[in-house]
Structure formats: structure tokens, C-alpha cells
Amino acid sequence: MVDAATMSALPISSATKRRGNIRVWRRAAILLAPSLILLALFTYWPIVQVLYQSLSVASFGGQAHLGLDNFHRLFADPHFGKAVWNNAIYGIFTIFPSIALSLLFAVGLKESTRFSALLRTCFVFPTLIPLVAAAALFTFIFLPRFGLIDYQLGRFGLSAVNWLGDPDLALASVILITIWKNAGYYMLFFLAGLQGIPEDLHEAARVEGATTFQRFRRITLPLLRPTMTFVFVIALLQVLTTVDHIILMTSGGPNDATNLILFYIYEQAAQNYDTGLAAAATVVSLAGLLVLSLISLRTLEHGIHYEG
Amino acid sequence: MKAERSIGRARQRKGNSTALAATILLAASAFIWMTPFLWMLVASLRPDNAGADMASLWPSLESGFGNFVEAWTSGDFPLWYLNTVILCGGILIVQLVTITMAGYAFARLDFPGRQLCFYLFLLQLMLVPPVLIIPNLVMLSDMGLYDTLAGVMAPYFASAFGVFLMRQTFKTIPRDFEEAALVDGATPVQILWRVLVPLAKPGLVAFSIVSVTAHWNEFLWPLMSTTSPGNQVLTVGLASFTRGAESASQWGVIAAGTFLVAAPLLIAFILFQRRFVSSFVFTGIK
Numbered sequence: 001m002v003d004a005a006t007m008s009a010l011p012i013s014s015a016t017k018r019r020g021n022i023r024v025w026r027r028a029a030i031l032l033a034p035s036l037i038l039l040a041l042f043t044y045w046p047i048v049q050v051l052y053q054s055l056s057v058a059s060f061g062g063q064a065h066l067g068l069d070n071f072h073r074l075f076a077d078p079h080f081g082k083a084v085w086n087n088a089i090y091g092i093f094t095i096f097p098s099i100a101l102s103l104l105f106a107v108g109l110k111e112s113t114r115f116s117a118l119l120r121t122c123f124v125f126p127t128l129i130p131l132v133a134a135a136a137l138f139t140f141i142f143l144p145r146f147g148l149i150d151y152q153l154g155r156f157g158l159s160a161v162n163w164l165g166d167p168d169l170a171l172a173s174v175i176l177i178t179i180w181k182n183a184g185y186y187m188l189f190f191l192a193g194l195q196g197i198p199e200d201l202h203e204a205a206r207v208e209g210a211t212t213f214q215r216f217r218r219i220t221l222p223l224l225r226p227t228m229t230f231v232f233v234i235a236l237l238q239v240l241t242t243v244d245h246i247i248l249m250t251s252g253g254p255n256d257a258t259n260l261i262l263f264y265i266y267e268q269a270a271q272n273y274d275t276g277l278a279a280a281a282t283v284v285s286l287a288g289l290l291v292l293s294l295i296s297l298r299t300l301e302h303g304i305h306y307e308g
Numbered sequence: 309m310k311a312e313r314s315i316g317r318a319r320q321r322k323g324n325s326t327a328l329a330a331t332i333l334l335a336a337s338a339f340i341w342m343t344p345f346l347w348m349l350v351a352s353l354r355p356d357n358a359g360a361d362m363a364s365l366w367p368s369l370e371s372g373f374g375n376f377v378e379a380w381t382s383g384d385f386p387l388w389y390l391n392t393v394i395l396c397g398g399i400l401i402v403q404l405v406t407i408t409m410a411g412y413a414f415a416r417l418d419f420p421g422r423q424l425c426f427y428l429f430l431l432q433l434m435l436v437p438p439v440l441i442i443p444n445l446v447m448l449s450d451m452g453l454y455d456t457l458a459g460v461m462a463p464y465f466a467s468a469f470g471v472f473l474m475r476q477t478f479k480t481i482p483r484d485f486e487e488a489a490l491v492d493g494a495t496p497v498q499i500l501w502r503v504l505v506p507l508a509k510p511g512l513v514a515f516s517i518v519s520v521t522a523h524w525n526e527f528l529w530p531l532m533s534t535t536s537p538g539n540q541v542l543t544v545g546l547a548s549f550t551r552g553a554e555s556a557s558q559w560g561v562i563a564a565g566t567f568l569v570a571a572p573l574l575i576a577f578i579l580f581q582r583r584f585v586s587s588f589v590f591t592g593i594k
Contacts, residue, residue: 025419043431128577140362140562151363244527
């Protein structure tokens, strides 16, 4: 193989080299052009556009001018504050329980028996259906009195609960759906991560007299850290970019109890036709997304260092 | 010696009972996880006049396909299936071309500005189209693509995620193959198409499964970027269909409709379980 070292050892005139560079550059340009043009149209330009939109203020004279009015209005809007707060609660109470559950499922089902394979399938099923389909099923499951949960509770003499209609319970109900939907997906990554842990380590620890729990804490958990960080990042993206169930089941209600940031944006754009406010909210959530992903990328690097 | 052995046996017995408890807990969780599906199946086959026992998980004696007939005729399922297949297929075909080209460039060509270019791609990993709904809608209407299937597909044609995946896949292929082909006088296009793409098939298959699953299930973007019923996909159709049936409390019909939307991917998963799982994991970890 001709590698860089032998290449540079050969006496090549700088003209030949430059011609080669230009050829490589042209080839790269042709190969990257389709992706770059599409990204420019649907990612970069939209970002510029949304920044401009968020800063442009329509005045009665008809001529728009630049200003921070949209942001003032956004931060003064109690609905937006509620949406940010809800999104934080929703994030914390979906991400941590689903990661904990998926890790337990993975550890419990890592053996390749028919029985574990069957149970794994059960956990993965919810991740394969559209969130709207899950919402349709859970609308009935949470239905007061006649729904699946109340019907089963009723057999034990417990009274009916208005799961989605009670402001104190609505967000918790939505959280339950998200955990149900995502735990199986995260489990797949933990299963793959567990396969990377050599059995010898567990064997050695067992010989030393370590209990199951000790082995889990001292071997499994530390070695799964890179997987854990990765799952954390996709879970984070998930809670900020998916509101299908909110749209179908609660419309952010009752009383803003299930209003999330992306739902707020959707509502401003699709229902109130307030593009300025929607654009400002988009900019805020983009900034949040960037900061959070930078933080998690740093942590991801730490995770890799830890492993290596 | 004897005492030691009996301690060992006691510990083993304790281990066995913990294992049993864990198995029972796992099986119970799996049952809870499957309950919504179980209900969907039972309710969709139950006559809709079950009344208060709609929530029962026991199949009714007088089962039938009435709810499926009702769902099929009141919704526009053939159109929704067709639109969804066109959507997923259209996105995938363009994606496979763009990610193969860009992935190859990042894996094999050493051009100035490669690192910067790579970071530009990175940006799209985080800024998924749902977040950019507002400006993307403006873009679509400027291009005259609002309320068309092509418009729903367009933001997904370039996939940073796919490019990374193909870059990793190409990097695992030894350069010897290309050099041998080069010696035989193959052109760069021939090398990419005849040598590298066949070798990169696992990566392409994994990406395809993940891409089709994602777009089959997507809702918010198709909802926002189309208005006419003729452009509705399965998820959007199901949502409007469910709203109608809900006000009439036709839960059996909703269950049947949900089944029709969810079944294709679930069946595909059961048939190609290994492929699916390894694709999800492959595309995630790499």
C-alpha cells in the first residue's frame, strides 16, 4: 500500500502535487455537493431565516424592523414559562426512569435463551409503532371509568381517576407513555454494551466472592458508561423533539399541564399564526439544544477516555 | 470442608431464588409492556357494543372483523398506505445516493477543509427537522413544495447521520480492493459503484431499516407540511380518523385502525428480528 510516508519520501514536484490536490478537491466537491446543497436549503438557511424572523417586528406601518420585541413577548408569556418548566420535569422523569428500567431489562435478559428473546421482543414492540398509534391506544387506556386502567382498578374497588383531565396527573400520564415507548429502544443499546464486557471479569469477581450487586456496581456500570452517555444524548433529543402524543391526547392541557416547548411552538405557528413568537421560541430551544449537546459531547469524550 | 460446601450450597440456593424472583419480575414487566397490544388485538376483534366491558382483556365469544371493515371504509387506508410507502421509499432512495457519495468523500479523500465540513454536517445531527418546522415551512412555500409529498420528503434527503454511518462503514473496508481495481483500470465511479457499494451493503441495509422505521412513524412534520387529505400519510390519517371515532366512542374501530397502521413494521420486525436489532444498535453505536 502506498501511504503518506512513502509518498513524501519520493521526489514529487510541487506542481504535480498541486494538480493532485486540485483533483482531490474537485472530486470531494462533486461528492459532497448534493448533501451540502440540501443541508444549506433545509438546515443552514432555515437557521438564518428563523434568527431573522425572531428579530423582525411587524409594525402597523407595514414595514418590519429589527428588535427584541418577540423575545420580550416570549419571556413575558406565562404559557412559555410553563412549557419550559414542564419540559424540564418531563425530561427528568422520562429520561432517568427509562434508562434505569432499560438497563435492568438488558441485564436481566442478556442471556440468549428463547425465553429472554421473547421478553426482549415484548419490550421492543412499543418502539416500533408510531407515537400517534401509541397515543390512540393510551387515550383508551387512560379513559376515565371505562378505560383499561380504571376498569382494572375498579375490580379492586378503587374509584375512577381522570388521568389526562386532572392537571396534577396529566403530565405523569404522558411521562408513562414515553417511558413505555422508549425503554425497549434504550435496552437494545445496553444489550450491545453488555456484550462488550468480557465474561472473565465477572468470573474473576465471582471467585473473589463479590455479590451480584457488587459486580453490577463495580464492573457492569463503569464499563457501560459510554453506552450510558450515548443513550442519555438520544433520550435528551427525544424529549425536546417529540410532541406527537401531546398534540393527539391533551393539546397541552388541562390548564397548560402538558404544554411542552415544541408543542408551544406548534401552537403559535399552527393555531395562533404568530410566527414571530414561534420563531423566538424556536431560537431559544435551538440554543438550549446546542448547549445541552455540547455538554453531552464533552461528557461523551470523558466516557471514551474512561473506557480507553 | 463440609461447612464450606454447605455455605456454598446455601449461597447457590439463595442465588437461585433471586434469579427466580428476577425472572418473575421481568416476565411481569413484559406482560405490562404488552398489555396495550393485547388490548388492541382483543378490542379490534370485539363487536363494538361491548359497552362497559370494552376494557376487558378476554376475547369475546362473538369475535369478528366488523371493526376492521368499519375502519377501512371510514378511513382512507389505501391512500394512506400508498402515500406512506412513497414517502419512505422516496426519502430512502435519495438518501442512499447522497450518504454514499458524502460518506465516501469523508472516508477516503483528504481534501483541505475536511474537518470544517465535517463539523458543518455535525450540526444537522442535533437540529432535526421537527425543531426547524417554522423556517422549513417558509422554505417549502418559497419553493412551491408546500402541501406536496415531495415537500414532506425534501428536508430528509440529506442525512448527516447516514453520512457518518457510511463514513464508518467505508473506513472498515481495506483499501486493497480499490487499489486492485485501480490497477485493472477502473474509473473512480466504477470503483465506488462496483467495489465499495457492494462491500458496504451491511451499512446501507442498517441505515435503510432505521430510516424507513423513522419515517413510517413520523407525524408532526407531515402534519404541518400538508393540508389536503390527498397528501395524508398513515400517521396523519390515523390521527384525524381517531378524533372522529373517539367522539363516537368507537374504541374497537380505533383499535382496528391503530392495528392497521402499526402492523406492517411489527410484522417486519418479527420476520427480520436479528436484522432490525443489529441495525438499530449498529446505527447507534458507530
